[in-house]
Amino acid sequence: MTKLYVVGTGPGDIDLVAPKAMAAIKASSDLVAYGLYLELLGEVCEGKTHHDLPLGEEIGRARLALDLAASGKTAALISSGDIGIYAMATLVFELLDQQLQGKENHPEWLDVDIEVVPGISAMQAGASRVGAMLGHDFCTISLSDLLTPWETIEKRLHACGEGDFVVSFYNPRSKKRDWQINTARDILLQYRPGSTPVLLGRQLTRSDEGITLTTLDQLDAKDVDMFTLVSVGNSESRHIVNGNKEWIYTPRGYKKKLV
Known part of the structure; x- marks a missing residue:
């Protein structure tokens, strides 16, 4: 064989x-x-x-x-x-x-x-860099419409928003595709706050890695390229700061047990 x-x-x-x-x-x-x-x-x-x-x-x-x-x-x-x-x-x-x-x-x-x-995967590597972003239900969506019709992608974006999933966007932008990530942002803003934490992870775990933490309302295509993974928290995701350390985590529902 x-x-x-x-x-x-x-x-x-x-x-x-x-x-x-x-x-x-x-x-x-x-x-x-x-x-x-x-x-x-x-x-x-x-x-x-x-x-x-x-x-x-x-x-x-x-x-x-x-x-x-x-x-x-x-x-x-x-x-x-x-x-x-x-x-x-x-x-x-x-x-x-x-x-x-x-x-x-x-x-x-x-x-x-x-x-x-x-x-x-890139989404796991990115989540590990900022804490525990994928701590609850999540999905991935590729924003490339080279193989998938945009109408299908848009339907999935609305489903992600309605389901309140943490989402990692693959293929968020290329030289020929520069509008999809901003459209995805605008769709998600219909379902979750503008303050929702966002991770931009470029060249994750490589020598020229770049990590940027921002919010959904500040997410913009100009800050994203084909080497960038974009992960958007859900409505419960939290951005916390401890001195010079910043983390993003998504609660699983243990809050009542912690009180």
């Missing part, structure tokens, strides 16, 4: 790569990824064959990884964060689904043993 590891390597800090992810990479002869992800992993990638495909070539990466594994290589398809959250794992299984429906001509893919190895 040929082997394909589908590996999430976390937000960037090498110390946050799970041991199982490290073991999968070490066991692989061929690594398929966007080049930056391999650079962040450093020495563990040495001596491997690198297949570096640029951003925008996600389908090509998934196909190549399946092809390499089907040819007898032990391959690893690598993505930052958790590879099952807005990442490459879904493409692997979508291609397999297409093959099972007879829409692909790669029966050899079906013989590949696939193992998905999870990683720490």
Whole structure:
């Protein structure tokens, strides 16, 4: 049985790569990824064959990884964060689904043993930087309308607001998409106070990390780029200050028990 590891390597800090992810990479002869992800992993990638495909070539990466594994290589398809959250794992299984429906001509893919190895996601890394922002029910919404119609995204934004979920926005802005985050802000302001705490986490856990704490009414696209995770608290989330330390947490409902 040929082997394909589908590996999430976390937000960037090498110390946050799970041991199982490290073991999968070490066991692989061929690594398929966007080049930056391999650079962040450093020495563990040495001596491997690198297949570096640029951003925008996600389908090509998934196909190549399946092809390499089907040819007898032990391959690893690598993505930052958790590879099952807005990442490459879904493409692997979508291609397999297409093959099972007879829409692909790669029966050899079906013989590949696939193992998905999870990683720490950006929303978890961001929450840890400011305390316990994801302490109660939360959701994630991608603001990219390249693959999902904006009408669907907007419906989900209203559902998030009505449900009072803490929300982490992925893909909040790019060079061609600069209005979605402000529209999302305006929708959430219909459901929660302008003082609701917001985290802007840029390049989380990496050497050039930037953490900004603001409020929902002050959230603005000019402070966000494609490397930024935006997390918005719910109506109960609290921003607390202790000297030079600032934290955001979302209560779970223990208040009555603490009195």
